[in-house]
Amino acid sequence: MQKITAQSARTKLREYFLNNIGRIMDTKELRAAAGGISEWARRIRELRTEEGYRILTHHDRSDLKPGQYVLMDPKPAPAFERAISKETRALVLDRNGFTCQMCGAAAGEPHPYDPTRKTRLHIGHIIDKSQGGTDDPGNLRAICSVCNEGASNITLERPSSQKLLAQIHRATGSDQLAVLQWLMKKFPSQAHNFLEKT
Numbered sequence: 001m002q003k004i005t006a007q008s009a010r011t012k013l014r015e016y017f018l019n020n021i022g023r024i025m026d027t028k029e030l031r032a033a034a035g036g037i038s039e040w041a042r043r044i045r046e047l048r049t050e051e052g053y054r055i056l057t058h059h060d061r062s063d064l065k066p067g068q069y070v071l072m073d074p075k076p077a078p079a080f081e082r083a084i085s086k087e088t089r090a091l092v093l094d095r096n097g098f099t100c101q102m103c104g105a106a107a108g109e110p111h112p113y114d115p116t117r118k119t120r121l122h123i124g125h126i127i128d129k130s131q132g133g134t135d136d137p138g139n140l141r142a143i144c145s146v147c148n149e150g151a152s153n154i155t156l157e158r159p160s161s162q163k164l165l166a167q168i169h170r171a172t173g174s175d176q177l178a179v180l181q182w183l184m185k186k187f188p189s190q191a192h193n194f195l196e197k198t
């Protein structure tokens, strides 16, 4: 019998995922695709962490069950993102409040434009490399996978307070209260001071 090496199992799995873009696959199928080796799950992890393939699981999408995997985007995350240190990544995410800087989706919460997906944040450039941007932490920001794939089709412009208030005026009372709650949690001392004065 031909011996399946870790490297060849990984190659098999990579090809299998790329030939089945968008199709949800379970452990049984993927184990077989890897040549029946016991460490197939570890090879999938390597495809994610070392090669940057965005293979989604139930941690990323609420419609997936544990043990189900799907690759939606054949393009792996760029090398620069994989090369970013844990410290830089944490710094950028913290600075951006664990929120996508394009659409405002919060990490781990259902995505506002695709509620079946949990928001997963990537690190992207503020000024694109093609326009002279660097990999310096000052030029990095948090971007969700939906915006990263260009799926949400939202302009880069930050909404002004005027536009935001206009949107809030139109919202239902319960949504307005949700905004109030979020703002009070974010700015507890300011909310307190404001209430003292009025």
Ligand SMILES: [Zn+2]
Residues within 6 Å of the ligand: 100, 101, 102, 103, 104, 105, 143, 144, 145, 146, 147, 148, 152
């Ligand atoms: Zn986004």
